[in-house]
Amino acid sequence: MRNIWTIAQREYKLYFATPIAYMVAFMVLLIIGFIFYVNLSAAMVQQFAPGVDTVLGPLVTLLLFGTPAITMRLIAEEQRMGTIELLLTAPVRDYELVVGKWLGGFLFLLTLVAVTWVFPLALNGLVDPGIDQGPLLTGYLGIVLISAALVAIGVSVSAVFSNQIAAFFATLGIFLLLWLISMPSDAIGSLGATLLNYLDFSEHFYQTLFRGVIDLRDIVYYLSVTALALFMGTMAVETRRWR
C-alpha cells in the first residue's frame, strides 16, 4: 500500500508541473463555464429553473476527451524514457505500479471535478429556492465513478504503448466505443440489446445517477470496469517483462 501511495503522490504532483494537465483543466473549465453562461442567459429569457444537469451533462462529455490526455503519459512515458526499468527493478509489485499510477491520475481528475463544484454552488444562489440536491449528489457520485473507470482504462492502455499519442488515440477510441455501444441495440432487440445496454457507459449514468436515482447495479458496473482495467494493465506490464 505504501508503494502505491508513493507512486500516486509523485504522479499527482507531476501533473502540476506539466502543461498538458493545465491545458485539459483550462479547456474543461472554460467550456463548462461557457455552456453554463449560455444556459443561465436562456433561463432568464425563457423563465425555467436550470438544474445541475447544465453542468454535469457537458462535464461528462468533456471528461471523455480530456481523460485520455491526462492518462496517456502515465506508463507510456516511463517506457519511452527507460525509467520503467527503474520501477520494474525496484521492490515494487507490478500491480502496485499500475494502481499507484491510476490513483495519481484519478486524484488529479477528482481535483479538476471538484473545481466544477463552483457552478452548482453559484446556481444554488441564483435559483430560488435553490437547486434540487438529489441529482447534484448522485450526479457527482456518477462523475467520480466514471472518472475512476476512465482513468483505469487509460492507465491500462498506456501500459501497452511507449508512444503517448498512440496511447491517447487508443484510449479515446475505447472511451467512445463504450460510450456509444448501445446505439444499435434498438435495431438488434432481445438479448443482444440487453447486453449492449449493460456494457454501455452512458446508459449507467444518464438513466439513473444523472436523474438523482442510485442503482447499485450502476455502481457495481463502474467499479468492475475499474478493477478489470487495472487487472489488464497489470497483465500488460507483466507481459512487457517477457518480451
Add this chain to the structure above:
Amino acid sequence: MIQVEGLTKDYGLRRAIEDLTFHAEKGEILGFLGPNGAGKTTTMRILCGYMPPTMGRARIAGFDVVDQSLEVRRRVGYVPETIPLYPDMTVYEYLKFMADLRRLSNSEERVDEVLEIVHMEERADGYISNLSKGMRQRIGLAQALLHEPEVLILDEPTIGLDPAQIREVRTLIQNLGQERTVLLSTHILSEAQQVCDRVLIINKGRIVAEDSPEQLQSRLTGTQRVALKVSGDGDGLEGVVSQVRGVTRVSAGSDGGLEFETSPGLDVRPDVARAVVSAGYDLVELHPIGMSLEEIFLQLTREEPAPPEVAEEVEEDDLGEDNA
C-alpha cells in the same frame, strides 16, 4: 553472491544469451566484456529481476531471480545503460522518491549520504534536466546505492563520460567493490583490466573466456611475439631467423620488418640477434610485442566467424577510448 547456471534467453526466434554459467563472490568485481549486442545487458536485466530467463537459473544472495524476485530486487542496485532519470524532478526529489519506493526508514539521511558518496551535494536542488551526462551517471549510481545493496549491477557505467569522469567513476567502483559484489559490463578492455578482479568475455551470447585480467593475458601470451628490423636490404632474413632454435612462426611485420613467435617459456632473442648479425645484417630493432587484452579479446571474439562489422565497430570504439 551471484550464481548463474545455464542461463538462456530468447527474444522470439533470436537467442540473445545461451547457457551462461558463472558466479561471483562477495567483495569481487566481475567484469562482463563483450562487443555490442553480445548479451551483456540481457544477462544483467535478468539478474536484477527486470525480466525472466527462457531457461536456466540465477540466484543472488541465495534468492532465485524468478521465484523470489522481490527479495532479489531488495538486494540489488542496478544502473542501466541509459540512466533512468525523471528530468522534471530535482536530484533530491528523485532520490527521495527512489528511497521511499525502497521503503527506507531513514530515507532523508540516506539521500544525503549517497549524494556525498557521488559528490553531488551541491546540485541536490537542481533539476535533473540541467545535469551533464557525467552528473546523470553519478545520480544513477547514487540511486543504486540508496539501500546499501549487497550486489551492484552496472551496465556500461563509463559510457559517454570524459576521461576525468571515467577515472572518477572507476575509482568509485573500486571503492564500492571492496565490500560489495559488483558486476559491471563494458566493451572497453583497459577498463576491465584496471577495475575488475575477474573478467568474463562474452560474445554472441556465450562465454568465451573467464579469468583474472592478468591470467587471461599470460595464458594467451605464453608464446611471445617479437618484432625484428634490420637496416637496408633484408632479403633472406626470414630463412636465417627461422633456423634459430625455438623460433616457431616467422611472418612479415609492419614497415618492412619481421615478426616471429617463440616457443613458450623460451627467450630466444639473444640467439636471434647473434644469428642475424653473423649473417651480415645490420640489426636495428628487436623487441617483444606484448599481446594486449585488446588483441586477446579480438582474437577470442573473432574465432567464431563473427559478422565483420561488429568486430570493426568494437575496434574503433576501443581505439577511440584509448586516444581519449
